[in-house]
Amino acid sequence: MRxxxxxxxxxxVAQLIDPDKVDDKSLALTAEHATMAKVDFLLAGGSLTSAPxxxxxxxxxxxTDIPVILFPGNLIQLTAEADAVFLxxxxxxxxxxxxxxxxxxxxxxxxxVRESVIPVGYILVDCGGRTSVEYMxxxxxxxxxxxxxxxxxxxxxxxxxxxxxxxxAGSGASLPVDxxxxxxxxxxxxxxxxxxxxxxxxxxxxxxxxxxxxxxxxGNGCEKNAQLITDACTVRDRHNLRTPGI
Numbered sequence: 001m002r003x004x005x006x007x008x009x010x011x012x013v014a015q016l017i018d019p020d021k022v023d024d025k026s027l028a029l030t031a032e033h034a035t036m037a038k039v040d041f042l043l044a045g046g047s048l049t050s051a052p053x054x055x056x057x058x059x060x061x062x063x064t065d066i067p068v069i070l071f072p073g074n075l076i077q078l079t080a081e082a083d084a085v086f087l088x089x090x091x092x093x094x095x096x097x098x099x100x101x102x103x104x105x106x107x108x109x110x111x112x113v114r115e116s117v118i119p120v121g122y123i124l125v126d127c128g129g130r131t132s133v134e135y136m137x138x139x140x141x142x143x144x145x146x147x148x149x150x151x152x153x154x155x156x157x158x159x160x161x162x163x164x165x166x167x168x169a170g171s172g173a174s175l176p177v178d179x180x181x182x183x184x185x186x187x188x189x190x191x192x193x194x195x196x197x198x199x200x201x202x203x204x205x206x207x208x209x210x211x212x213x214x215x216x217x218x219g220n221g222c223e224k225n226a227q228l229i230t231d232a233c234t235v236r237d238r239h240n241l242r243t244p245g246i
Contacts, residue, residue: 003041003067003084005118005164005192006214011236015039015229016071016196016219018046019056027056031063033226037233043217044082045071047132047171054079069118073136075102078109084116088166091157092123092150093139120194121157121165123150125177127198131170141170147184154185154193165189167213169197171220176204179211186212200224202231209239 006012015034022030034042042064044057053070058081060068070082078085087110090098110117124133126141134141142150154165167177167185176198186193196217199205208216216236221228 002115003069003118005194006040007192008214011209011213011239012040012215013037013229013232013236014041014043014069014194014196014215014217015222016043016045016217017056017060018219019044019051019053020046021223022056024059027059028063029226030222031060031066033222033229034066035064037230039066039229039233040215040236042066042068043071043086043219044068045073045077047073047136053077054081057081075105078106080109080113082116084118085110085113086120086166087117088120088122089157089162090124090137090139091121091160091162092125092142092153093137095137095139098137098139118164119162121154121160121162122168123153123157123165124168124170125150125181125197127169127177128174131173131197133168133170144175144178144181147178147181150181151184151188154189158189158191162191164192164194166194166196168195169199171197173198176208179207182208182211182213199232200228202228202235205232206235206239209235 057068067083070085124141126144169177177195192214194215195208195213199218200221
């Protein structure tokens with residue numbers, strides 16, 4: 001299955017599912033809610049995951065027809081079960097393992113599914129409190145108000161061949177990525193823009209879409225409020241109705 005991240009012509013919602021945070025019952029409910037809401041993509045993975053991601057993906061593919069994208073937090077999460085793989089390069093940090101080192105190790109494994117690999121420039125943004133991503137990656141996030149650094153980093157990612165840019169506030173962030181930062185990055189790059197972290201209300205999701213995000217990712221918010229995924233897709237649909245040709 002070829003998966004294309006939407007760009008400008010429509011908006012999309014992805015739900016991030018951490019295998020450590022679901023059991024069979026909660027996963028079935030998550031898949032049911034996602035299907036009813038017409039979620040565009042399911043992301044499987046997490047910063048620190050001990051449960052097998054491949055088993056999570058196999059279960060999701062039995063429960064729903066929504067495309068599943070591997071969102072690997074580390075090398076042990078690699079699997080060929082997903083419909084696509086986000087090959088994340090943490091371009092906001094200076095940890096060589098997360099810029100290229102792990103990718104070299106992963107390349108022989110991924111070569112047979114290379115058509116499903118989507119290189120993504122991953123930019124961690126400081127949005128209040130130290131997140132799991134920051135701690136596990138041992139990198140400093142881009143300061144919340146340094147829009148010029150975020151823009152330059154995103155441009156570098158695009159010029160290096162990334163197929164999308166992901167502005168990440170971090171799992172459980174108290175705030176989402178600043179709207180002005182999303183606007184600044186959107187104005188300069190010509191590839192899809194994804195944002196996630198801290199998007200726990202319809203208003204925050206609406207703000208991210210209005211600022212130029214092509215796709216929003218919700219995760220922790222759905223664990224605390226099952227209605228959020230439905231609200232997110234309602235906001236998405238409202239934005240898509242405003243776009244000619246949708």
